[in-house]
Amino acid sequence: MSHVAEIQVEIKDLDALEAACKRIGTLELVRDQKVYKWWGSSVGDYPLPEGFTAEDLGKCDHAIRVKGDKHAYEVGVVRARNGKQGYVLHWDFFNNGYGMQAQVGENCKHLRQAYAVEVAKKAAKRQGMNVREQKQQDGSIRLVCVGR
Amino acid sequence: MSQVIINIDAEGNTTVSVKGAKGKSCKSLTAKIEAALGQTVKDDKTPEFFQVVAASVKVGQ
Numbered sequence: 001m002s003h004v005a006e007i008q009v010e011i012k013d014l015d016a017l018e019a020a021c022k023r024i025g026t027l028e029l030v031r032d033q034k035v036y037k038w039w040g041s042s043v044g045d046y047p048l049p050e051g052f053t054a055e056d057l058g059k060c061d062h063a064i065r066v067k068g069d070k071h072a073y074e075v076g077v078v079r080a081r082n083g084k085q086g087y088v089l090h091w092d093f094f095n096n097g098y099g100m101q102a103q104v105g106e107n108c109k110h111l112r113q114a115y116a117v118e119v120a121k122k123a124a125k126r127q128g129m130n131v132r133e134q135k136q137q138d139g140s141i142r143l144v145c146v147g148r
Numbered sequence: 149m150s151q152v153i154i155n156i157d158a159e160g161n162t163t164v165s166v167k168g169a170k171g172k173s174c175k176s177l178t179a180k181i182e183a184a185l186g187q188t189v190k191d192d193k194t195p196e197f198f199q200v201v202a203a204s205v206k207v208g209q
Contacts, residue, residue: 003193004165005178010186086186112160116185120154120162123184127177129152139158147150147177 009116012086014062016122017077020114026067026103027111029077033063036076038092049090051081060090064104064111072099075108117141152178162186 011017014031021027035058042054060076076090089108093101104111117133124131124145134142150169156162162185164178182188 003178003191004163005182005188005192006190007162007164007182007185008187008189009160009162012186013184109159113156113158116156116160116162119184120156120164120181123181124152124154127180141156143154143156145152145154145181147152 009112009119010080010084010086011077011089011112011115013119013122014077014087016119017064017087017115019118019122020111021064023114023118024103024110027064028067030063030065032061034060036060036063036074036091037065038073038076039094049088051084052078052090057090061087064089066099066103069099072103073097075100075104075111113141117143150177152181154181 014029018029021029038058040058042048042057048054048057056078058076060078062077064075064077066072066074073092073094077087078090080086080088089111091097091100091104091108093106096102097104105113120143121131121133124143127147129145129147132144132146134144136142151167153165153167154162155165164182164185166177169177
């Protein structure tokens with residue numbers, strides 16, 4: 001092995017995010033949905049996301065919802081600020097987001113993992129590599145990519 | 149044949165590593181995958197990285 005790189009994953013590819021929702025199965029990305037469902041006002045119990053004000057909450061560029069669930073809160077896909085690339089995920093996890101957290105995981109970790117898998121597979125395939133996916137016992141997913 | 153191994157744990161922590169590529173060629177294999185994923189925050193080179201690809205040296209008279 002000749003180098004190991006640690007990557008801070010950034011959500012930049014909406015197609016891969018859509019594929020991540022399909023991978024989880026119960027989620028769908030709704031492009032250009034400009035508001036996401038949440039409690040409706042900040043009660044100030046948690047710090048606001050970096051670069052955002054209380055007025056920004058509830059507004060988004062795209063949204064993710066639980067298919068066929070009218071009660072679940074939604075995840076806002078919001079363009080990052082402060083010179084950062086891509087999108088950030090905003091959502092209200094009060095009462096586990098009324099069913100959203102069971103799908104996206106705490107801190108959206110299931111969704112982030114699914115996104116990273118999809119975007120990495122896409123990038124490897126674009127370079128002509130064959131990709132084999134292996135689910136590990138500890139819940140991690142390993143992609144073995146073999147070059148030409 | 150070289151292999152790129154991408155590991156994404158249950159928290160979403162992601163690493164990219166290469167097996168079987170010598171020297172800087174492994175970096176070119178993964179650069180686009182790393183860029184598609186996001187920011188590379190740490191990059192540890194293992195001994196294989198420092199192997200010189202053309203190891204044969206002609207000794208002149």
